Amino acid sequence: TYYGLDEIAYKGKRARERSLAGALELIIPLIIAAMTVLNTMRGSVYERKDEIFVYNAVGIAPRYIFAMFFSEAFVYAVVGSVLGYILSQGAGRVLTALGWTGGLNMTFTSVHTIYASLAIMAAVFFSTLFPARAAMQIAMPAEEIGWTLPEPEGDRMSFDLPFTFDPADRIAVLAFFNRYFTDHGEGSSGKFFSGTPAARISDKLDPLAGDGYIPELATTIWLKPFDLGVSQELAISMPTDPATGEFIARITLTRLSGSRESWLRLNTSFVSLIRRHFLYWRAVSPDERKAMFAEARSMLEEQAAKRRIANA
Incomplete structure (x- = not known):
């Protein structure tokens, strides 16, 4: 107005x-x-x-x-x-x-x-x-920001993770992952299903450690969604790194069932879970590491005894 x-x-x-x-x-x-x-x-x-x-x-x-x-x-x-x-x-x-x-x-x-x-x-x-x-x-000075899976050779994929371990932790970390996979066994509702894990001695010798045996943990993994029918054998071995002379973690995945495309796609998130769990290992206290070392050593000795009986 x-x-x-x-x-x-x-x-x-x-x-x-x-x-x-x-x-x-x-x-x-x-x-x-x-x-x-x-x-x-x-x-x-x-x-x-x-x-x-x-x-x-x-x-x-x-x-x-x-x-x-x-x-x-x-x-x-x-x-x-x-x-x-x-x-x-x-x-x-x-x-x-x-x-x-x-x-x-x-x-x-x-x-x-x-x-x-x-x-x-x-x-x-x-x-x-x-x-x-x-x-x-x-x-990550690369064109693609992030970590990607390497190209598999047929139905088998193997790669090293950027983690190093001393001789004791090399054994103890197997018990650490044995508990992890056991928690994802029957009755679990996690992002994958795991069979019964087994600590064992690899058939391959470590030439960088005086032809010593390589400890490893193996299990069968079923990846979600389960209706795709993707299963694989997982082996976590602890060989010697030729570049540094330290013990490293090597992951080997072998496809058992499911299409190859689904296997590659689902493993992207699965391997990320494994890498993340390796990070959690850094937060484990020394006392817990000693307990896990004794646990893993007992499992390896039991497996070695079974092998001697089988070869007798």
Whole structure:
């Protein structure tokens, strides 16, 4: 509604109208803040290269390293927004107390405060994308980010995992996985079904360990969905790595039933579970490792005794 008062025209409305002034003046400070965060995160990535290599060595996927740096930026965004709000509130109270606001009332419960905080967070997130991706590229410098299964030879697939073990852990980890597969046996509702696992001595000798025997754990695995009928024999052996001379984990999968395409597709998630369980081994306490060593040693001695009786 238009009306006049003292020869001045006014436009009246039923509700107050809000307008945002000085938005263009905020662009340059936002760009400066984004560039500051960008340089900070880039410096953090290059300073922590060795740490990223360690993450890669223990099997952490590059996408998790990306999420790690992105979550760090999220902390910066939240802390920056909260500190900015507190500082602005404190400065407003000081200016009001000194009477320097010129009659301007400062309200800190306005929705515009939320808009300003979201703008700061968006600037931080967008400036973190490139450094976080750079960290992911360092962890896996390849065109395809992530770990993929090797090409099988017929119905057999064998590959090494990036985990090393000392002589005692080489034996104890077999009991660790024996419990894991036993928990996925009859009556379980996990992502796969396992037959009864058996610790045994491989028929192959280890030429890098003085032609010593190679301990291994073998079982039969059925992969979900079970209606596809995919089953395989799994063997986890612990040979010597020719590059480092340390004991490593070698996975051998032999297809027993089901189509080849389904076998390859379902093993992607299954092998990821095995890799993840190897990571859990690092969290096992020394006392539990000693108990598992005794357990695995007992299983291997029992199997060796049965072999001697069979060969007698």
